Amino acid sequence: MNAPLLAEKLLRLDETSQVPLPLATQGVLRYVWESRFGEILIEVAGERTFVNGQLVEPLDPEPSP
Structure with missing residues (x-):
């Protein structure tokens, strides 16, 4: 597989007083998604998923007919 080796800490482009976030x-799996609306932190811990620290509730599947 030729996937790039990513840093284990979130590195910011500019100077900030915020402590680097260990990824x-x-x-816990953490991903930082950079969109035109800003950075979004996605965390997966077991069966639970969090986006920017808030739990994502799974959608109940529709009952089959």
Whole structure:
């Protein structure tokens, strides 16, 4: 696989007083998605998913006829 090796900490383009966010945590997958609306943090911990720290509730599947 030729996927790029990504940094384990979120690196910002400009100077900031914010502490770097470690992206590698045991049992938690973190992704930072940069869109035109800003950065979005997506975290997956087991069966639960969080976006910017808020739990994402799964949609109940529609009953089959």
